Amino acid sequence: MTKLRTKLHFAFLPLIILMAAVGIYAILLTYYLVSTVEQLEYEDIRSTNAVSELITAVNRTNAGVNLIFNGYRDEGAAVIERNRDIIEQQLDKQQASATDNEAKALTEELAEAVRTHVNLVEMILDPDESIPDSYTLRREESAQQISELGGAIIERNNASIANTFNAFEIRTETFIWITIIAIFAALLLALLLSYRISDRLVHPIEEFTEKAELIGQGDFETRVSYHSNDEIGRLAQSFNHMLDRLRAYRRLLNAEITQTRMTLETIVKNLPVAFFFYDQDAQLIITNDAADHLQNAPEWKNGMPEEVNALQRQVQESHKLYAPDQLDDALILHVHNEERFFLPTVFFVEGDRSKSGVVMMLQDVTKLRLTSDLKNDLVAIVSHELKTPLTSARLSLYMLSEEQFGDLNDVQRELVATAKDDLDRQLKTIQSLLSLSKIESGSSxxxxxxxxxxxxxxxxxxxxxxxxxxxxxxxxxxxxxxxxxxxxxxxxxxxxxxxxxxxxxxxxxxxxxxxxxxxxxxxxxxxxxxxxxxxxxxxxxxxxxxxxxxxxxxxxxxxxxxxxxxxxxxxxxxxxxxxxxxxxxxxxxxxxxxxxxxxxxxxxxxxxxxxxxx
Known part of the structure; x- marks a missing residue:
């Protein structure tokens, strides 16, 4: 099984080879240019400089000879001696620079002419030496020959340099064309690689994205149609396997949701409290049997009571739970010609617009309210009835404790004090019960x-x-x-x-x-x-x-x-x-x-x- 990474490596291999070939050619061309320049510097340019210096030195020796002829023997001799060494040095350089046969032949002729010229110049330095009449002509001819041979060598060197630069231009132009061709070839390969990669990578990714969007929309029946033995192929297999499991899970979840919904509907339907569900537009859309019983009352034929609608609007705007737990907070509503007490529980259900709304439950607490009122009345009556005799007994005990009817012994005094404390505590309890009863009933x-x-x-x-x-x-x-x-x-x-x-x-x-x-x-x-x-x-x-x-x-x-x-x-x-x-x-x-x-x-x-x- 070929991995996707290996396929990508092989796809990029031609581009890598092309880039490597261009790079190697550039290195070789650079090496050639550098070596050629070094050769020019060592042979042609060095030779040209040496010949030029040699000709200049020969001309200076002629000037020294002329000084001697004009009566300046010492000055002329000094000029000749100084330039004779220069002539020998530059001749040695030229002989070292001559590498091919033509250059060596010209250099040998130049050396012979230089030796002749040097011998003629040295004759003038010897005062005992007789100077023939043809001396000046011979010396000028030798100098002229040196100039001509030197010019020929310089001209040859210049021609060699020109040929080298022409070769430079040809090779540079060749490299430019090779580079241009390589660039276009690289672009073509890049386009081909891009197409292959998009075909192997981008297209499957686009298909995965499209399938994922379909799954997000609830379509679990879709599948990825990509068949390959690489990583993307294995991903497609795993993706399809995941879809199979999601479909199975969705079927199970739908069954559970259906069962749960049926259970909730049964629970809501049989709740002993009245259940109302309002949508975002305050329209009543869900009720149970207890709620239907209330709505069937003659008093409700024109709609819900204003107290109920006010609670619905309040929670609709605030999104806050309203769930009082005191019987005194119960709503007093008329149902079937009876005054009944309902304790409301109202809360907001979050969701999208089609599923959010307000839930209101009205618990009938009429019996509890009547029982509470009866209890409060009973406590008030019993407490009131007990308060009078207890107050009278307390007064009697206070009179006994003050020994208004005779002296008490220690045991009698202790018994009276204990009874008085117990009565005080009972009276406080009765007073508290009366107070609490009045608070709950609201009597003042x-x-x-x-x-x-x-x-x-x-x-x-x-x-x-x-x-x-x-x-x-x-x-x-x-x-x-x-x-x-x-x-x-x-x-x-x-x-x-x-x-x-x-x-x-x-x-x-x-x-x-x-x-x-x-x-x-x-x-x-x-x-x-x-x-x-x-x-x-x-x-x-x-x-x-x-x-x-x-x-x-x-x-x-x-x-x-x-x-x-x-x-x-x-x-x-x-x-x-x-x-x-x-x-x-x-x-x-x-x-x-x-x-x-x-x-x-x-x-x-x-x-x-x-x-x-x-």
Whole structure:
């Protein structure tokens, strides 16, 4: 099996060979040019320079002879001696530069003429030597012969240089044409390689891309039609195998989705709560039997009640969950000539435009609401009926403890004190039950005022300061004077903070501090009471505001109603309460209130004065 890499190597081999051949030819041509230039420099140019220097020296010796003839013997002799050495040196260079037979023959004739000329010049240097009448003619003829032979050698050298440069031009032109041909051949090979590579690589990749787009559109029946034994062929086989597995998985997934959808439809259809699904255009498209029962009511024949439509629009715009858990937040709707209470759960479903919308579920809590009202009425009646005799008994015990009807012994005094404490505790519990019942039923109104958060902190601290000091604790207030004013009933809100502080006193070790803090959070103010007690376990933090709940590990007195009353007061102000704690480091009980309070937005705005104690 031939690998794709090997095929690519063989495809590029002709181009590599062509480039290597051009490179080798360029190296050989460069070597030839360099060696030829060196030969020119060593032979022809050196020979030309030597002959030129030799002729110049011969002419200078003639000038020296003329000086002697003119009476300047010493000066002429010096010129002759100096140039005679130059003549010998340049003649040696010329003889060394002559490499071929023609050059050697011309050089030999030149050497003979030089020797003749030198002998004639030396005759003039010997004062005893007689100078024949033909001396000047012979000397000038020898000098002329040297000039002619030198000119012939120089002319030959110039012709050799010209021939060499002509050869340079021919070889350079040949190299240029070879390079041009090689470039065109390389381009042609590159085009052929590009076509082959695109045929072997790009075309399969394009096919893979096209098939992947089809798969992305949901077409799992397509296949890649590429058959080869190379890597792309194996990739095509793996791709088709993957498609087979995707098809099988899709069939299984479709079956599971169908089954799940049928199950969900059955669940929704049989839900005991009314189920409504609105699309993006607020059109009702899915309902169950309970919802159909509501829509068939005569009161709903003209459409959904405005309260329901308002909730749908609110969640449609905000995309936020609306799921109240208090019975007081239930919608009061008329169905089949009956007043019924429905607790709504509304949320937004994300998705594309065809699948997103709003889900609304209306849970019929009429029985729970009536039961709650009955319970509150029963608690109020029983508490009220118990309060009168217990108050009378408490008064009698106080009179006995003051020994208004005679002296008591120690045992009688202890029994009376125990009974008095038990009655006080029972009366507090009954008072708390009455207060909680009135809060939940809304039997009186809150006193709406505008006040500064620091005033609420100061009043709460003042009321609990004695208890703090008796417990050997320190109460610290942390609040900025720049906090904005808030609206609410300061008296009842003070009850919340004093309840938080009272609970903190019970769990704080001696010598520690309790922090009373207020801070702004956007359009709200957060009031906190922070202690350094043992903390609250995570499993109890969400239950501390429930009625009658007491943390098992904490041996504190009380009926467990104080935090429940605090929560109801905060809810009546459109606020909330909470607890944050860390084991071994302490707890923070907080109340968050809006700066502006809408007293009509919560039914618990009508309430009585509680006496919260945990």
């Amino acid at each position: 109104r809150l006193e709406r005022q505008t006040f500064h958060p620091c005033d609420l902190l100061e009043n709460s601290a003042r009321e609990t300061r004695q208890a703090v000091e008796e417990a050997h604790l320190e109460l610290q207030i942390e609040a900025a004077e720049t906090l904005p004013d808030i609206e609410g009933d300061p008296f009842r809100l003070q009850l919340v903070l004093t309840n938080f502080i009272s609970n903190a006193i019970k769990v704080s070790p001696e010598g520690t501090s309790i922090v009373l803090r207020a801070a702004q959070q956007d359009e709200e103010v957060r009031f906190s009471v922070i202690d350094h007690g043992p903390g609250i376990a995570p499993e109890y933090r969400s239950r501390v505001f429930n009625k009658f709940f007491r943390i098992p590990e904490q041996q504190t007195k009380g009926a467990g109603l104080g935090l429940s009353i605090a929560r109801e007061i905060a809810l009546a102000h459109n606020g909330e309460v909470g607890c944050e704690s860390e084991i071994g480091k302490g707890s923070e009980f907080f109340m968050i209130l809006p700066l502006r309070w809408d007293a009509h937005s919560d039914a618990r705005a009508q309430m009585s004065t509680p006496a919260p104690q945990k």
